[in-house]
């Protein structure tokens with residue numbers, strides 16, 4: 001009966017990916033946060049969402065464009081974000097039969113403004129019976145099974161597409177948190193710029209991401225791979241293919257990785273001594289897609305002198321954690337934002 005009268009959902013509305021978790025069930029949807037739109041007589045109509053829209057990136061005919069409505073973790077294009085959320089929720093709800101609308105828990109980056117919070121609530125207008133917001137870093141920590149309800153300091157670093165959230169949590173509270181407006185997208189951009197500067201080759205965003213995922217590393221121990229990259233020569237204007245090495249990609253990404261390391265270091269410096277002791281003992285949990293950059297765990301571990309653990313599915317922990325709050329609302333009561 002409870003299921004018929006409404007199901008609760010947790011949503012990770014990310015810069016790169018949107019995930020939806022259903023209470024008591026698990027992750028039901030995981031799609032790129034993208035919408036392909038066609039402009040007809042000045043009006044934009046969606047032609048594809050999510051994974052389908054991503055396949056069109058950089059390849060759309062005139063009049064069609066692929067939009068990423070979430071930037072650096074917050075809604076950048078309200079109209080398109082609403083369409084996307086609506087579409088994803090209806091896709092999940094199509095598999096149910098229920099009378100009432102779901103209650104929804106949404107992850108938000110730390111330091112989000114009231115205006116940005118309102119945009120999220122309004123994007124869900126009509127889709128949800130009740131909207132609750134939770135700090136993504138808190139959700140990530142819960143998703144990583146860290147003891148957030150106990151008087152123990154836990155350090156979590158969530159490197160997403162648009163943001164890197166760093167937080168120290170103890171007793172359901174964020175003791176310290178900071179959000180860096182740099183993540184996986186900044187790494188892609190750094191690779192794209194490197195190719196232009198060093199090789200005079202123009203590559204697309206998708207290619208840059210592919211290079212990062214295939215041979216990108218943050219540590220010299222993982223440098224040995226290389227791959228063929230195709231782009232357009234800026235000198236001849238013609239298509240060109242060239243070999244790029246892991247070492248080059250590490251060099252290209254080093255500045256962004258350096259700022260992430262620095263932000264974590266600053267967080268550690270701001271940690272009250274008792275909690276710092278816990279963190280030295282328990283280490284750091286790395287979440288988000290950025291955790292998959294090869295050698296990043298080792299790099300952080302060496303530079304910060306901390307043990308680094310990476311969950312089995314770093315891309316899913318925010319949705320898993322927010323979902324767990326729904327599953328065990330008695331235990332996690334109060335971790336969401338008021």
Ligand SMILES: Nc1ncnc2c1ncn2[C@@H]1O[C@H](COP(=O)(O)OP(=O)(O)OP(=O)(O)O)[C@@H](O)[C@H]1O
Nearest residue numbers: 014015016017073160161162163184288289290292
């Ligand atoms: N195997 C991989 N190696 C390196 N980077 C990866 C890998 N897989 C995914 N990524 C990167 O992770 C990022 C997406 O991560 P994630 O889904 O956690 O972000 P998000 O939650 O959508 O963004 P945000 O939290 O900033 O709003 C992208 O930049 C993507 O390129």
Ligand SMILES: [Mg+2]
Nearest residue numbers: 014160288318
């Ligand atoms: Mg995220």
